[in-house]
Amino acid sequence: MSEELGIKTKKKENFNEWYLEVVQKAEIVDTRYGVKGFQIFMPLGMLAIDNIVKIFEEELQARDYKPVLFPTVIPESYLKRESKHIKGFEQEVFWITHAGKNKLEERLSLRPTSETAMYPMFALWIRSHSHLPLKIYQKGTVFRYDTKMTKPLLRGREFYWIEAHTAHKTWDDAEQQTKEDYEIFKETLDHFALPFLTLKRPDWDKFPGADATYAFDMVLPDGKLLQIGTTHNLGENFAKVFKVKYLDVKGKKKFVSQTSYGPGIMRILGAVISIHGDDKGVIFPPLIAPIQIVIIPIFTEQTKPKVLEKCGEVLGKLEEKDFRVHLDDRNQYTPGFKFNEWELKGVPLRIEIGPKDLEKRQVSFVRRDFLERFSVSEENLEQQVVETLDSINYQLSKRAIELLSVSDAKNYKEVKKALNKGGFVRIDFCMRESCSKNLKGDTGADVKGPLMEGGEKSTGNCSICNKKAKEKVYIGRSY
């Protein structure tokens, strides 16, 4: 409801300022709520979130994941059962202690993640090998009392995600599931034109209670890394605590092996804005754009009826083909004002229709990525819309891939230089936590880990400490 549309900050000059300006002026979120780290999703942000969720849900359901919804609260006794898990989260949990004027008998936590809510139920649901694999997911918000600086969509205390949980017969089946989770992530993020790397976190940075954590990391325009999702092989760790057992084909009782998987929906939206946006505002990839096409009539008093009639006709045609299309026929604004507004709000394709277009039986297209204008004959309208939207997604992808930079660094001097450039830095690494701590203290960078798929051999010495290297890993400064 801001009427000042222009973005003052240049993205290249100050990415962080630019980002804050864009998410607020485009009305993606409002950050003025009275509790630190809690934000409001405005209609444009909420519609985009819903579109992102829908695409994920289709991919999940196509692979037999079933939707559920667990309570928002987890009793303290559930949360504390897995000792590593509670240790990992105890500083971050919000506690409900009272209801009305009564003190509760047992404190309830706001879920920071739902393993400990769900797995007691897994123990009731799973009895035989025929119940496996069990694959469920839920969408919604979780709560973490994060003490770092908050940032809209990227870092907050209530965040929107999908969490998916599975149980399998064997550790290897669980490991296989993490690979399927990667596939789901890859296919979904292709729709958003977002490239990423999947890295196996070193032991000291695993999810609390997991055997292995694979994280999806990308590079933002300021060169910092952003984790936008994870999948964990939990092995039998939680199954042993929550007694989740099954009878195998031979009638023997065994613990299930589990995974948990968390696509960070809110961060993905933050990444979409960060990576694709420009000095005019947001650029939505067509598949998640709340409005894919905006039609703007250009007329004088005299030509108005005919122009509006044609606009209505085009609107009808495109709506019939299930495009999300909007006709901006507001009287009180000039076409120029409207161009700015819809550019700010990221509509991928603008169609302008004026009296000259009517004569020539054509319309004008302006694509949001290059902001170039070209004429399209009415006959080819639908086909050209499809092609243009496809081309926009392709171009956004191409730009985004360029941003996902990886530089190699052979020694500590090169490491520091490369870190200052930003993006991923690939090094030979000794895999010692102490060495990673030294790196963090000295440069602020984290060791993110080797590629999930492996295949990159390390031969030399550690680029940081010069001791014998064990793995090729990716490092970088992160959010």
Added chain:
Amino acid sequence: MSEELGIKTKKKENFNEWYLEVVQKAEIVDTRYGVKGFQIFMPLGMLAIDNIVKIFEEELQARDYKPVLFPTVIPESYLKRESKHIKGFEQEVFWITHAGKNKLEERLSLRPTSETAMYPMFALWIRSHSHLPLKIYQKGTVFRYDTKMTKPLLRGREFYWIEAHTAHKTWDDAEQQTKEDYEIFKETLDHFALPFLTLKRPDWDKFPGADATYAFDMVLPDGKLLQIGTTHNLGENFAKVFKVKYLDVKGKKKFVSQTSYGPGIMRILGAVISIHGDDKGVIFPPLIAPIQIVIIPIFTEQTKPKVLEKCGEVLGKLEEKDFRVHLDDRNQYTPGFKFNEWELKGVPLRIEIGPKDLEKRQVSFVRRDFLERFSVSEENLEQQVVETLDSINYQLSKRAIELLSVSDAKNYKEVKKALNKGGFVRIDFCMRESCSKNLKGDTGADVKGPLMEGGEKSTGNCSICNKKAKEKVYIGRSY
């Protein structure tokens, strides 16, 4: 994942037992979570919820309601600003007092409803008459520490709903909005074959802080009334507290008038199960059925390949037309077992395909409402599917309307007799709270109020106290 499919209780004999058995055996919800009043939506329940929400969202968006998402927590200072409002909710609020090991500076409530979260933002968003009307909604759960007996989907401490909030120039515009909200409710519930009455609550039963409350009430099979949604004209009450003002056309500052509207999604699902279900289990109205059509192959070892081939063909045809269809080709279960399972789970239409059908180029339809079997020629398949699903919705509606019984009672003896029969009882009423309290104490029934649309004149004396009557009102025992 229960393998015992039969419902033991007869709906007519013990509705409450029957209901509990059905929601659990059909795996709509699981009530075994470790916190009282909090339940788990299982896949069948969650998919139905998502379908209900989707239909509501379409109706809301068609009337310019925009989606948002506000934080789950509301600071104590916000919640307490409207004095009647907090008085209405203070016994029911869950309080967050700690995060990690720290005591919070200000307590946070889990939202019982979001007026006090949203309206401080309305004060920032709204400046001029051109910003009005403002119409937003959100979907999600809210939390109330209800001390009454909990019941799956119908009464719990965390419940799923949509809440919609508007701001307008005048009180009349707000009042008009409550009528639009009724229209949205009516059109949506028609899709679920659920009839209801819209009643204006008496003053003592209004939403805390509202000028007028209109409630959507229905009758469950045990004769008790269930409120499945409300819309409130809040007048300027909240606007004055939260300082939500606008400049009118003459440049004068005025308070906005507001409404809030809450379709109870979870209760609607409970009502669907209660009203449409039978002794075999759930019957989903086709529009919200997670699976609309199940195909069951009937074969011997010899005929299996041909039957399965035909089943796949029918599946493909129906999927192409966007029906939600499932082929149950599990080997380890008999057709009879499958019939029972999908009847329990409420699939509206079953298609059976056996070797005889192949010969005759037909399939067998079994509709879930009448459980009658009839043959359909392959050529007419799609059209017959559409017609059968429509007819099922029509029949469910017809049965449901019979349940929405209203009986008239002229004096207190008739009142008591009619209340014992169940359903709505229409009486002449004095509109005094004390009289309604006497009724409640004596019979357990509530005064639900006159029809929203008015038009029913009262002439005689109050059917309860025999003093002069002011209105025709509807009363009944309720959930």
